[in-house]
Amino acid sequence: MHSGLKTLIGATVVTAGLWAIPAMAQDCTTKIGAVLPTSVDWGRPIAETAAFAVDLFNVAGGVKGCKVEMILRDTQTDPKVGVDAAKALVDLEKVPVLLGAVSSGVSMPILTSVTVPSKVMQMSCCSSSTAFTAVASEGKTDGLWFRTFATTRNQSAVAALLIKERGYKNVAIFYKNDDWGQDIGKLVKADLESMGVTVPASIAITDGQSSYRSEVTEALKSQPEAIYMALYPAEGALVTREWISLGGTQKMVVANSLKSDEYRDSVGLQYLGETVGHDSAQPRTDSARGFVELYKEQFNAEPSGPGLPNSFDAAMIAMLAMEAAPDASGPSIAASVAKVTDPAGEPIFPNAEGLKKAKELLGAGKTISYQGGTGPVKFDTNGDVSAPAVAWKFDESGTQEVQYFTLDEVDAFISSLEN
Numbered sequence: 367m368h369s370g371l372k373t374l375i376g377a378t379v380v381t382a383g384l385w386a387i388p389a390m391a392q393d394c395t396t397k398i399g400a401v402l403p404t405s406v407d408w409g410r411p412i413a414e415t416a417a418f419a420v421d422l423f424n425v426a427g428g429v430k431g432c433k434v435e436m437i438l439r440d441t442q443t444d445p446k447v448g449v450d451a452a453k454a455l456v457d458l459e460k461v462p463v464l465l466g467a468v469s470s471g472v473s474m475p476i477l478t479s480v481t482v483p484s485k486v487m488q489m490s491c492c493s494s495s496t497a498f499t500a501v502a503s504e505g506k507t508d509g510l511w512f513r514t515f516a517t518t519r520n521q522s523a524v525a526a527l528l529i530k531e532r533g534y535k536n537v538a539i540f541y542k543n544d545d546w547g548q549d550i551g552k553l554v555k556a557d558l559e560s561m562g563v564t565v566p567a568s569i570a571i572t573d574g575q576s577s578y579r580s581e582v583t584e585a586l587k588s589q590p591e592a593i594y595m596a597l598y599p600a601e602g603a604l605v606t607r608e609w610i611s612l613g614g615t616q617k618m619v620v621a622n623s624l625k626s627d628e629y630r631d632s633v634g635l636q637y638l639g640e641t642v643g644h645d646s647a648q649p650r651t652d653s654a655r656g657f658v659e660l661y662k663e664q665f666n667a668e669p670s671g672p673g674l675p676n677s678f679d680a681a682m683i684a685m686l687a688m689e690a691a692p693d694a695s696g697p698s699i700a701a702s703v704a705k706v707t708d709p710a711g712e713p714i715f716p717n718a719e720g721l722k723k724a725k726e727l728l729g730a731g732k733t734i735s736y737q738g739g740t741g742p743v744k745f746d747t748n749g750d751v752s753a754p755a756v757a758w759k760f761d762e763s764g765t766q767e768v769q770y771f772t773l774d775e776v777d778a779f780i781s782s783l784e785n
Contacts, residue, residue, distance in 0.1 A: 394432040396694070398684060399455030401448055401466035401476065402677075404440045408599065408626045409468060411669075412491060412677045413438055416465055418664055419681035419716070426721035429688045436681075441467050443598065445544075448472040452480040462696045463684050464488045468673065470495035471544030477501070482508055487700040489684045491677040494518045495549040502748035510700050512745055514676040514683070516646045516753035518546065521621065522553035523780045524644040524755040524771060525594060528619050529558060532642075536564045538590035540581070540605055542597050542623075543570040550596045550621065557783050566590060573601045582608040592617035599624060603632035616640045622672045630760045638760045647756040647770060648675050649741035653715050657739030660717065670764055675739025682716045683707065683736055683743060690728045707743050708733035752777070 400416055403409030420436045428434050437459055439451035448467050455461045464486055467473045473493040478501075481488040490513040502511055529537055537558060541551030547570070555565045566588030569581050582605060585593070592615055595602055602624050610616065616637055622645035630638060648654035657678060661669040669675060683706060688694070690702040705711075706724070711733035714724045724734050736743050745751060755776050757769035771779075 395435055396429050396432040396688070397435045397437055397459065397461055398463040398465060398681075398688075399452070399459060399461035400436050400438045400681075401441050401451045401455070401464060401472075402438065403443045403468050404438065405442050406599075407628045408671055409443070411671045412468060412673045414665070415661070415669070415674045415677040416491070416681040418661075419678050420685070422660075422716065422718070423682070423685045423721060426718055427725065429685055434685060436465070437461065441469075441472050443469050443472060445472050445475050449475050449479060452476040456480055456484045456486050462486060462694050462699055463688065465677075465680055465684060466490055468492040469544065470497065470546035470549065471542075474498070474501075474545050477507065477511055481696075482506070482510055484696070486510065486696040487512070487684070487687075487703075489513070489680045491515060491680040492673040493546070494521060495545045496553070497545055497549060499748045499750055502750075507749065508697070509749075510696060512680075512683070512700075512703060512749040514680045514740055514743060514751060515673065516755075517750055518550040518553055519780065520646065520753060520755065520776055521644060522550050522557055523776060523783060524757075525550075525554050525619055525621070526557035526561060526563075526783065527771070527779050528642055528644055528757055529563065529592065529594065530561055532592070532617070532619075534563065534592040534617065534619075536566060536588070536591040537619075538566060538585040538588065538593045539568040540571050540585070540593065540595045540597060541568065542601070543572045547571070547596050554594055554596070560783050571597055571601050571605060573598065575601070575604075578605045578608050579612075581605070582612055582614065585609075586612055586614055591615060592619065594619045595624060596621040597624060599626040599629035599632070603629050606633045606637070610637050618642075619644070622646070625672050625758065625765055627764060630764075635760055635762065641760060642768065643758045643760075643765070645672065645756050645758060646676075646740075646753040648739060649754050649773070650770070651737070651741045653737035654739055654741055656715050656717065661739075669739075678716075679736070679738040679740050679743055682738055686724060686728070686734070686736060689725060703745065705733045706736050707745060708735055709742070709744055711735040713737050713742070 402413040441448035541547040686706040687702040
């Protein structure tokens with residue numbers, strides 16, 4: 367675990383009311399909250415990457431000269447736990463910004479019951495449900511919601527594209543029974559059917575069960591040529607083992623949520639040779655390559671897990687917006703996101719030199735164009751972003767990329783599905 371993260375869990379911090387004091391070499395403290403799943407293997411690196419972004423920002427002088435402390439709480443990927451954690455950060459710690467959560471099923475109740483009512487800005491690295499787009503378009507987020515991860519509309523289209531390229535004509539679907547899983551399961555089914563692919567079964571998987579034999583048996587009745595899975599590692603491994611043990615096909619297309627050593631090791635690499643996964647991707651830009659180099663220097667490893675550049679960018683954009691905001695309130699910080707993601711602004715990469723330059727420009731009332739791990743970030747009116755995509759497969763070291771789709775290619779395929 368990143369050493370900085372250990373000290374952040376449960377940290378006690380000073381209130382952020384010191385922003386009016388001139389910068390004095392970190393003699394004051396401000397804070398942001400984070401609700402991320404540190405109790406699962408794929409969640410810890412996401413939190414560590416956010417903490418790394420905070421470390422870099424502090425090296426560059428912090429927010430308005432005050433040291434930033436990220437107070438981290440574990441969601442356990444559970445909506446109730448996540449809401450309780452968010453309430454503690456907002457009500458007790460008075461954070462004006464909340465990073466998280468991972469999983470749309472956790473982020474949505476936090477948004478509707480905690481951050482919006484409390485006027486706190488929420489910036490998620492890893493929530494993709496189109497339900498957030500709908501809520502934002504109805505004006506129910508008050509402009510406080512942003513995410514650095516592409517929506518399930520992008521993901522479902524790439525899943526359909528991978529299935530089309532492999533020529534599968536009869537595909538059963540297993541999806542997690544939460545906001546994210548229901549959303550992507552519905553979208554993938556619609557996309558496949560629009561291409562003439564038969565979907566004989568689309569089955570919801572509720573986590574926490576000891577067996578999924580009945581669900582797998584139901585899907586096997588139609589003898590599908592392949593399956594698509596939008597599940598998390600624990601239930602995904604159980605479903606896959608049941609599926610294979612009962613004679614199901616090993617031709618599988620899976621969502622980025624299964625891009626996990628836990629899942630690979632639990633199922634067994636020998637059964638995953640025909641599995642292909644999809645994920646949102648970093649663009650092939652200098653800033654994306656720069657993030658990889660920063661990450662490798664810090665962690666001595668490639669940023670291969672899900673959501674890592676997205677987590678880095680979410681934290682960086684939030685802190686830059688805090689730097690640009692005239693006061694420390696959530697609405698003011700949210701309104702300032704546009705100042706740091708302005709396509710017409712000065713391009714800024716978040717290394718030490720870039721952050722110093724960003725502070726100078728923002729202090730002079732100018733705008734910047736943040737360009738980080740996911741490339742030049744630009745939010746639409748609903749707080750959404752688009753992204754390129756990759757196909758990947760499992761190998762002995764984890765996963766490896768097998769195909770890259772540019773943003774234009776993803777958008778063109780979505781248009782072909784909708785026309």
